[in-house]
Amino acid sequence: MKRLDEFGRMTLPHLTAAHTLAYWLVRNRSDAEDIVQEAFLRAYRGYDGFQGGDVRVWLLTIVRNTAYRWLSDRHRRSNVIAFDEAFNRYGDKESSEDEVASSEPSPEDDLINSDNRHAILQALGRLPAQLREAIVLREIEGLSYREIADVAGVKIGTVMSRLARSRSLLRASLAHLNNKTEAKGGL
Amino acid sequence: MDCSQTQSLIGAFLDEELTADQGNEVAAHLAGCALCREVATDYRRIGSDLAQQGRVPPSPAFVASLRQELARKELASAPASRAAYWPKVSWRQMAAGLTIALLSSSATYLSTRTEERASAVQHDVIAAHVRSMLQDNQIQVASSDSHTVRPWFVGKLDFAPEIKDLAKEGFPLIGGRIDYVDGHRVAVAVYKRNQHWVNVFIWPAAGAPGGLSAVSASSGHNIVTWSRSGFAYWAISDLNPEELQKLESLI
Numbered sequence: 001m002k003r004l005d006e007f008g009r010m011t012l013p014h015l016t017a018a019h020t021l022a023y024w025l026v027r028n029r030s031d032a033e034d035i036v037q038e039a040f041l042r043a044y045r046g047y048d049g050f051q052g053g054d055v056r057v058w059l060l061t062i063v064r065n066t067a068y069r070w071l072s073d074r075h076r077r078s079n080v081i082a083f084d085e086a087f088n089r090y091g092d093k094e095s096s097e098d099e100v101a102s103s104e105p106s107p108e109d110d111l112i113n114s115d116n117r118h119a120i121l122q123a124l125g126r127l128p129a130q131l132r133e134a135i136v137l138r139e140i141e142g143l144s145y146r147e148i149a150d151v152a153g154v155k156i157g158t159v160m161s162r163l164a165r166s167r168s169l170l171r172a173s174l175a176h177l178n179n180k181t182e183a184k185g186g187l
Numbered sequence: 188m189d190c191s192q193t194q195s196l197i198g199a200f201l202d203e204e205l206t207a208d209q210g211n212e213v214a215a216h217l218a219g220c221a222l223c224r225e226v227a228t229d230y231r232r233i234g235s236d237l238a239q240q241g242r243v244p245p246s247p248a249f250v251a252s253l254r255q256e257l258a259r260k261e262l263a264s265a266p267a268s269r270a271a272y273w274p275k276v277s278w279r280q281m282a283a284g285l286t287i288a289l290l291s292s293s294a295t296y297l298s299t300r301t302e303e304r305a306s307a308v309q310h311d312v313i314a315a316h317v318r319s320m321l322q323d324n325q326i327q328v329a330s331s332d333s334h335t336v337r338p339w340f341v342g343k344l345d346f347a348p349e350i351k352d353l354a355k356e357g358f359p360l361i362g363g364r365i366d367y368v369d370g371h372r373v374a375v376a377v378y379k380r381n382q383h384w385v386n387v388f389i390w391p392a393a394g395a396p397g398g399l400s401a402v403s404a405s406s407g408h409n410i411v412t413w414s415r416s417g418f419a420y421w422a423i424s425d426l427n428p429e430e431l432q433k434l435e436s437l438i
Contacts, residue, residue: 016242019249033245036249037249041256041260044260118240120233120241136241139234140237163198167198174233
């Protein structure tokens, strides 16, 4: 049990971070749990190969890759444009990220589809996946740009432009929601 | 630097990820531009709202199930000689709640049942807690002396968890009782925090990795679950999660 104990001590403090990232990538709880479980089993299998460094970044990278594989499988199954195909087609062209997002089904979870108290979460749920991932790692998990770049497998400059775009979209989305609320005479 | 350039850098400016020169330029522009300052204020608020609301902790049922899956993997990969260390027979007698599933001979049965079982445990813990509140029978042995409570358990259960009085830390031990969770008798240590009751359910969970902890809220109750020294702990109360986690660190 020694190996498992050590693995638990290293990784379990980051379980909430892992679950939060998975949740925001797939946007519902039961899929997030499946992904986290698969990611932890994967991490445990690969633990002997872990060369030291930042456990959180290592673990979040596994969670992120597991989630993306899962998203792409889901799209293949449901006969919608495959997620990875959309990625390959648009590559890193930031301007096309909205189109990538539009091939995703809309969020089903109550956390996102709730009332205006959680307007920020609704707005976050509607961001394209790559932008959502960057802003979650930055604002919820507090990762540095370097760490986000490592988790997402992109350059720091890409992280910076994704975050800038995320914030600008979130701000616009919140302003839009507020206007709608005022037009209805408030909620 | 114009407004559009500045606004594309405000986020990185707030994150302190700009070079000193870029940072100075943004700061200089902000000092003279109310419009861009408003954007900066909005970005700061978006950041703090996300930090406060965006975290999604796993449910205790999921954590328990993950813990079990990991232990099962370890068991499956353990060499035969190591497997002999596992005191199967006494375990079978002792095991309550989650750990019993570990001993099941059918692995397929296990993996499909893991989560169900974990939520059954959560359900039972909540039900037992509510029952104890309704019936005014929180305790069967009243004592603030941990040396009284523990031996009392020994007579009633085939395991004896260590029970600490935490009056000095603000969690006086009120007593103990036996309860029933997922088909097994479990120990309950009852604490008070000001006017709030806290039930801590304890049962043997050999094989679970230490350090696991999860917080969740369900129907007005907060639950913190963890495992340590071969025991599973589920603390439930209407106390806020921070105070429950404090209790976890003390126990």
